[in-house]
Amino acid sequence: MRSITSKFYIPLFAVLLLGLASCGSMSTSPDNLISDAEKAQENVAAASSNMSELFQNSAGYAIFPNVGKGAYILGGASGNGVLYENGTVEGFTEMKQLDVGFQIGGKAYTEVLFFQSESALEDFKSGDYELTASASAVILEEGRSESVDFQDGVGVVIMPKAGAMAGISVGGQKFEYRDR
Numbered sequence: 001m002r003s004i005t006s007k008f009y010i011p012l013f014a015v016l017l018l019g020l021a022s023c024g025s026m027s028t029s030p031d032n033l034i035s036d037a038e039k040a041q042e043n044v045a046a047a048s049s050n051m052s053e054l055f056q057n058s059a060g061y062a063i064f065p066n067v068g069k070g071a072y073i074l075g076g077a078s079g080n081g082v083l084y085e086n087g088t089v090e091g092f093t094e095m096k097q098l099d100v101g102f103q104i105g106g107k108a109y110t111e112v113l114f115f116q117s118e119s120a121l122e123d124f125k126s127g128d129y130e131l132t133a134s135a136s137a138v139i140l141e142e143g144r145s146e147s148v149d150f151q152d153g154v155g156v157v158i159m160p161k162a163g164a165m166a167g168i169s170v171g172g173q174k175f176e177y178r179d180r
Helices: 002-024 030-045 048-059 117-123
Strands: 060-085 088-116 129-131 136-139 154-179
Touching: 002 030, 030 048, 030 060, 030 088, 030 154, 048 088, 048 154, 060 117, 060 154, 117 154
Parallel strands: 136 154
Antiparallel strands: 060 088, 088 154, 129 154
C-alpha cells in the first residue's frame, strides 16, 4: 500500500511544482502586468480604508496581482509584480515561495508589500530579497479594516481571489527585482 501511495503523490507533486514554476515565469507583457497591478491596487484600496492611506504614505510598494499557490505537504507559490516608488512604476519583481507543513489545496491571491522607509525600499531593490517565515501578513476581507504590522520596514497584505487551501506551514518568500 505504501508504494502505491508514493507512486501517486510524487508525480502529483512534481506536476504541481512544474505548474507553479511555469506560472511564475509566464511572459506577461509589462503593459499587461502594470494594468493588472493597477486593478489590484484599486481592489485592495476598496477593501479597507487603511490600505488607501498606506498606498499614499509608503515610501514604495510592490503589487503582485496574480499569485498562484499549491500544496500537498510541500507547497510553492509564484507571481510577478510591479514596484512603485512615489506612485510611479520603478521596476518589475518576481516572487517565489517554498514552504512545508500540514497543508493541502490551491489558491490564487493578490499580495502587496508596503515599504515603510526609503531604506527598506532600497534593500528590496538591491537584488535578491527574502521574507522569512516570521513575517506576518494581513489577510484582507472586504468590509473589515485591519492594521498592517511592519517588520524591518515591510508590511505584507494578502487579498484572496479564488481557491481553497487548508493547513499550517513554515516557509519564506524570495524576490528578484529589475529596473524598468
